[in-house]
Amino acid sequence: MINIHNLSFSYNKKDYTLENINLNIPKGSYVSIVGSNGSGKTTLVKILLKQLKPSTGRIEINSKKIGYVPQRLDSFNSQFSISVKEILSCHGSALKLHIKNYSKILKKFNLEGKLNSLIGNLSGGQCQKVLIARALMGNPQLLFLDEMSTGVDEQSQLEIYDTISNLNKTDDITILSVEHDISKAFRYSTHILEVSDKKALLYTVNEYKNLYYRKNFSS
Numbered sequence: 001m002i003n004i005h006n007l008s009f010s011y012n013k014k015d016y017t018l019e020n021i022n023l024n025i026p027k028g029s030y031v032s033i034v035g036s037n038g039s040g041k042t043t044l045v046k047i048l049l050k051q052l053k054p055s056t057g058r059i060e061i062n063s064k065k066i067g068y069v070p071q072r073l074d075s076f077n078s079q080f081s082i083s084v085k086e087i088l089s090c091h092g093s094a095l096k097l098h099i100k101n102y103s104k105i106l107k108k109f110n111l112e113g114k115l116n117s118l119i120g121n122l123s124g125g126q127c128q129k130v131l132i133a134r135a136l137m138g139n140p141q142l143l144f145l146d147e148m149s150t151g152v153d154e155q156s157q158l159e160i161y162d163t164i165s166n167l168n169k170t171d172d173i174t175i176l177s178v179e180h181d182i183s184k185a186f187r188y189s190t191h192i193l194e195v196s197d198k199k200a201l202l203y204t205v206n207e208y209k210n211l212y213y214r215k216n217f218s219s
């Protein structure tokens with residue numbers, strides 16, 4: 001699905017944030033991207049979304065339809081006067097979709113009743129679900145998410161992870177998700193992509209679990 005060849009990236013033309021990355025991410029996988037703060041997870045996602053240009057290297061993505069759920073914006077507070085419907089219709093126009101019934105898009109998340117609410121008046125979990133619903137509008141084959149559980153209560157987190165997991169298993173959408181909760185990564189994903197020391201390495205969940213427990217719990 002995604003092939004990365006000899007990718008390096010620098011913000012300042014002096015030090016590399018990512019250096020000589022080679023990866024082959026299989027179609028149908030659910031990849032949790034893990035690593036410490038500042039290791040380069042979001043940078044890698046932005047490069048794959050073509051928001052940042054690699055310093056060197058090449059990327060092939062075998063999908064034209066790509067969805068993106070960004071980190072939840074704190075600027076979505078109650079002063080931010082944009083409704084859920086406006087958020088969805090802006091995205092629909094950008095994708096040149098002709099959508100008549102916006103509440104249908106929210107049905108999967110039981111949020112039809114919130115169509116005319118201001119986004120800033122929704123809870124963290126509801127807001128995140130709206131952003132996921134928006135990302136699904138173009139029927140993506142590949143979906144990127146950045147810290148989907150930040151600012152979301154435990155019950156909504158479970159609903160969101162179950163939804164993403166179903167999209168992966170049932171709708172065959174390949175998922176790449178920046179993840180800070182390692183237990184959720186172990187529970188839901190098929191692969192772990194660890195970003196560390198400017199490198200990015202892909203493991204199956206079982207391979208990574210073995211490494212993780214050996215590193216953290218062996219005496």
Ligand SMILES: Nc1ncnc2c1ncn2[C@@H]1O[C@H](COP(=O)(O)OP(=O)(O)OP(=O)(O)O)[C@@H](O)[C@H]1O
Nearest residue numbers: 011012017035036037038039040041042043044195
């Ligand atoms: N626009 C930018 N200009 C310069 N440096 C940047 C920029 N964005 C990020 N960085 C730096 O690049 C490095 C990687 O940042 P990035 O946001 O990709 O890390 P991350 O792994 O996603 O971190 P976190 O888990 O805290 O979100 C950090 O040292 C960060 O300070």
